[in-house]
Amino acid sequence: MRVSLLLKLIISLALLTSVLTLAKAKPHSPDSPQIFPDQVGSFHGQGDYHSNPFETALGQKIVWEDYGVMFDSEWNEYKSESGDRVEAELIKTRSDSAAYALLSTYRIQGQYSKLEDVGTYGIKRPQEIIFYKGPLVFFVHKVSESTRDDVLINFARLLAEPYDKGEGDIPVLVKHLPNWEQAQAQAVYSVTPHALRQASGNRPVLDAVNFEGGTEAVTAQYGQSRMVLVEYTTPQIAGDSDARIQTKIKELRDAGQAVPTAYKRVGNYSVFVFDAPDEQTAEHLIQGVTYEQVVQWLGENPHLLERAQRYYTQFTGGVIMAVLKASGLSVLLCFGIGGLAGWLVFKRRRARAAAAETYSDAGGIVRLNLDEMTAETDSSRLLGKGDI
Secondary structure (H helix, E strand, C coil): CCCHHHHHHHHHHHHHHHHHHHCCCCCCCCCCCCCCCCEEEEEEEECCCEEEECCCCCCCCCCCCCCCCCCCEEEEEECCCCCCEEEEEEEEEHHHHHHHHHHHHHHHCCCCCEEEECEEEEECCCCCCEEEECCEEEEEEECCCCCCCHHHHHHHHHHHHHCCCCCCCCHHHHCCCCCCHHHHHCCCCECCHHHHHHCCCHHHHHHHHHCCCEEEEEEEECCCEEEEECCCCCCHHHHHHHHHHHHHHHHHHHCCCCCCCEEEECEEEEEEEEEECCCHHHHHHHHHCCCCCCCCCCCCCCCCHHHHHHHHHHHHHHHHHHHHHHHHHHHHHHHHHHHHHHHHHHHHHHHHHHHHCCCCCCCCCCCCCCCCCCCCHHHHHHHCCCCC
């Protein structure tokens, strides 16, 4: 009986300890794991995890659906051994493109400088760094004014290291804009129709754009002209959307409402130019769009055998030509080396013959002057009359 009571008491204490441990656990949103590390370089996490709905720097509420936000923003404060204090915020979106789209909305709000090697893409503003890596967007703020910019940048770089890089690059659609490296500074990326309308200035014609199947868009300003570049995932979606856009443009024009200065479908892209000074300028902008067509078989390639045969023929021909070239080069090399060696031997023999002490037309042997017709050059070397 006493053993039973003791056992119940032990179990009760264990349950109470578990409850207290859970009560002290860091609070998170239902779908958010504990994703901040406890230590980043020389910075130690203060364990002050908390979740808050987030707003833009202009105080405007961000619509979560526009970026596929998975949970409220997560915060934690870090303190270094030298007394520097920073605050980190993290927002998880549904994709790399959505994360870049969210960052691009912050990028156009004030001056910034681009950061290298901080996440996939990062920017720095006064007292703050924003970057994204994979589907995650990070905000790093100074808490102590004494924290130097290089310390803040190094903290952000170390914070980004352990996370999956995802695709590891900005969305390729941005790189298809005309002069994209300059246009990127104020380009806004969108993965939903509502975000695109807000970024481009609520153009009625964009209501006809079909965002089904993963459609994405980017808008950028070129002088007084604004370009909107929309990418569809399949030619079928692009064709259906193009038909709706053409119909919408006709309806707006008939109603006397504003229409794009120019519109054109380019492959799987829909290209709009608004507010251009004239159609020629708009057409010139559209021609600057880079479209890279990619064709792939969804099933088994029916021309696979033909490709293999062509590859075998080309490879075999290449091997034969390489052997012939190598053989010809070897023959020429042998002739060249042989000719050089023979010339050197000939020159050496000529030099030795020129340096010989005795010259004889008998090939270097002693010649008897029996006929006494040859002039005597060295009488001491001639045989006397009675010496034969």
